[in-house]
Amino acid sequence: FIVGVKVPRNFRLLEELEEGQKGEGDGTVSWGLEDDEDMTLTRWTGMIIGPARTNYENRIYSLKVECGSRYPEAAPTVRFVTKINMNGINNSNGTVDSRSIPILAKWQNSYSIKIVLQELRRLMMSKENMKLPQPPEGQTYST
Amino acid sequence: MADQGAADPGNNNNNKPEASEGTIIKVTVKTPKDKEEIAIAEDASVTQFKEEISRRFKAKQDQLVLIFAGKILKDGDSLSQHGIKDGLTVHLVIKTAQNTSASSSTSTQAGNTSASSPDTNPSSTAGSTGTTAPPTQTPNILTGFGDLAGLAGLGMGSANFMELQQQMQRQLMSNPEMLSQIMENPLVQNMMSNPDLMRQMIMANPQMQQLMERNPEISHMLNNPELMRQTMELARNPAMMQEMMRNQDRALSNLESIPGGYNALRRMYTDIQEPMFSAAREQFGSNPFSALGGTSESGAQPSRTENREPLPNPWGPPNSSNPSESGGATTGSTSTSGGTTPSVSNPLGINPGSLGNGMFNSPGMQSLLQQISENPQLMQNMLSAPYMRSMMQSLAQNPELASQNPASSPSSAGTNTAQQQLMQQMLQMFAGGGGGGGSTQTPEVRFQSQLDQLSAMGFINREANLQALIATGGDINAAIERLLGSQPS
Numbered sequence: 001f002i003v004g005v006k007v008p009r010n011f012r013l014l015e016e017l018e019e020g021q022k023g024e025g026d027g028t029v030s031w032g033l034e035d036d037e038d039m040t041l042t043r044w045t046g047m048i049i050g051p052a053r054t055n056y057e058n059r060i061y062s063l064k065v066e067c068g069s070r071y072p073e074a075a076p077t078v079r080f081v082t083k084i085n086m087n088g089i090n091n092s093n094g095t096v097d098s099r100s101i102p103i104l105a106k107w108q109n110s111y112s113i114k115i116v117l118q119e120l121r122r123l124m125m126s127k128e129n130m131k132l133p134q135p136p137e138g139q140t141y142s143t
Numbered sequence: 144m145a146d147q148g149a150a151d152p153g154n155n156n157n158n159k160p161e162a163s164e165g166t167i168i169k170v171t172v173k174t175p176k177d178k179e180e181i182a183i184a185e186d187a188s189v190t191q192f193k194e195e196i197s198r199r200f201k202a203k204q205d206q207l208v209l210i211f212a213g214k215i216l217k218d219g220d221s222l223s224q225h226g227i228k229d230g231l232t233v234h235l236v237i238k239t240a241q242n243t244s245a246s247s248s249t250s251t252q253a254g255n256t257s258a259s260s261p262d263t264n265p266s267s268t269a270g271s272t273g274t275t276a277p278p279t280q281t282p283n284i285l286t287g288f289g290d291l292a293g294l295a296g297l298g299m300g301s302a303n304f305m306e307l308q309q310q311m312q313r314q315l316m317s318n319p320e321m322l323s324q325i326m327e328n329p330l331v332q333n334m335m336s337n338p339d340l341m342r343q344m345i346m347a348n349p350q351m352q353q354l355m356e357r358n359p360e361i362s363h364m365l366n367n368p369e370l371m372r373q374t375m376e377l378a379r380n381p382a383m384m385q386e387m388m389r390n391q392d393r394a395l396s397n398l399e400s401i402p403g404g405y406n407a408l409r410r411m412y413t414d415i416q417e418p419m420f421s422a423a424r425e426q427f428g429s430n431p432f433s434a435l436g437g438t439s440e441s442g443a444q445p446s447r448t449e450n451r452e453p454l455p456n457p458w459g460p461p462n463s464s465n466p467s468e469s470g471g472a473t474t475g476s477t478s479t480s481g482g483t484t485p486s487v488s489n490p491l492g493i494n495p496g497s498l499g500n501g502m503f504n505s506p507g508m509q510s511l512l513q514q515i516s517e518n519p520q521l522m523q524n525m526l527s528a529p530y531m532r533s534m535m536q537s538l539a540q541n542p543e544l545a546s547q548n549p550a551s552s553p554s555s556a557g558t559n560t561a562q563q564q565l566m567q568q569m570l571q572m573f574a575g576g577g578g579g580g581g582s583t584q585t586p587e588v589r590f591q592s593q594l595d596q597l598s599a600m601g602f603i604n605r606e607a608n609l610q611a612l613i614a615t616g617g618d619i620n621a622a623i624e625r626l627l628g629s630q631p632s
Contacts, residue, residue: 022231027178030211031212033212
């Protein structure tokens with residue numbers, strides 16, 4: 001869309017919802033409303049498939065993404081549900097530190113949930129993360 | 144109208160694009176590698192869907208994990224429950240046996256359903272076995288890099304290379320994975336695949352040169368490109384390295400059993416090992432490659448004075464590198480295999496990790512470069528490092544390699560573009576400085592002895608000799624072949 005035009009929040013989120021359902025992208029991330037009845041389109045679940053040749057390989061990471069009222073002007077808050085060992089992710093509750101993840105720290109309103117998920121996946125492939133030892137598969141943070 | 148059944152897999156009957164009957168929908172199933180369109184009844188359950196999928200993708204149903212809109216589809220659910228309609232895409236992950244541990248709890252369930260999956264993550268175990276060798280080698284990586292890396296370390300402007308090296312070492316030691324990462328970096332492999340460069344670096348070490356004089360075998364080893372290549376292959380592959388070490392240990396134990404062999408070993412040790420040891424210690428890593436030794440005849444030929452005894456780890460404070468108790472020597476080398484313990488197959492203890500790469504890619508390097516740009520003094524120091532100089536010369540001589548180095552580093556793509564540029568500038572500067580400046584090693588001088596030999600052999604064209612020598616990096620045999628090739632008779 002046209003740069004500079006501020007798209008209303010709900011329009012944006014509906015677009016993202018549709019995109020999530022159509023499975024746009026490369027199939028390595030997925031996202032959708034946590035609750036289909038959620039009219040405020042605030043709580044989303046995301047999923048990242050761990051990239052090959054990393055210690056995250058073959059795992060499916062579940063996340064919760066919360067798009068606040070100021071989204072997309074403000075970045076969403078993201079939290080891993082599945083336990084993960086990665087830089088920028090709080091070890092005890094899975095919250096993603098907005099200051100350590102570049103696109104969250106320098107958020108732009110053209111970013112989207114998909115981009116956040118893809119970026120997190122890309123970070124899994126970085127040298128500093130790819131070989132971090134991971135907790136046993138299937139563990140989740142207890143919140 | 145009961146014939147359209149989701150029960151007809153791959154049935155050509157269902158080519159109605161829309162679920163006009165209200166039952167069949169076409170859902171795309173996507174894996175990271177593949178994509179298939181599957182026709183299924185709108186009101187089907189996830190289980191039925193998975194049956195279909197398992198047929199199509201030739202995988203077992205319980206290996207399938209379906210994801211839609213960020214949620215995992217459980218067998219008991221129905222497609223419509225998740226809002227899966229015609230034309231939408233569902234993601235599929237086929238779990239390979241090794242990583243399975245029923246990650247059923249991904250969405251929402253708190254607590255550990257599969258608390259202790261025995262395989263946990265075999266890929267990471269595999270990874271760690273692969274890296275067991277490297278981590279133990281980390282103590283040496285740093286030394287491997289020599290001054291340059293040392294600076295990279297955490298050298299907060301410290302002009303003392305040793306200190307820096309130690310710091311870097313510490314840093315690296317805290318991250319044992321780094322080594323394997325480093326190894327995988329094509330930059331390292333690049334450098335390692337250039338035998339000339341390696342040789343030059345080794346030869347640049349004055350102690351090495353001394354050593355070489357005393358033991359012509361060693362220089363022979365170095366000059367043999369085959370050997371070099373082999374060793375580099377070796378260094379590149381930690382697993383292979385371990386193999387070699389093991390082999391050579393066996394060979395050594397054979398040696399011992401030969402009458403008089405023990406003495407020969409002992410002699411070799413004192414002859415070769417000690418000087419090298421002290422040489423290496425002195426320089427403390429200024430020669431990162433401490434040695435690309437040849438291997439090949441790690442056989443029982445006691446007559447050869449080639450160094451076959453495992454040499455102690457030249458850098459090895461942490462290692463009880465004392466394979467000199469030749470009795471236990473054989474095991475000694477394996478136990479200290481961590482630190483590139485020089486051993487027969489690797490007389491000078493090449494440390495794969497130590498080769499080159501970290502230079503360009505380690506986080507330390509980045510801070511180094513930053514500091515360098517901030518602190519010209521540091522730069523001075525770097526320049527004056529003798530090792531540095533010869534390294535730069537080598538690089539300068541292989542301008543290709545030099546430019547390849549920063550360019551080929553994949554991570555350069557990332558945040559390191561500034562770093563890259565800086566590196567290139569540095570290289571140029573050093574090349575200029577090294578070539579023109581105080582260095583006394585113009586190709587002619589370096590190849591003086593080779594040139595003499597060549598002319599003694601009858602190759603009177605000094606020009607051509609020099610060219611050939613430069614091209615082969617001082618390797619006489621190769622140079623001769625070159626000359627012969629270009630001057631048919």
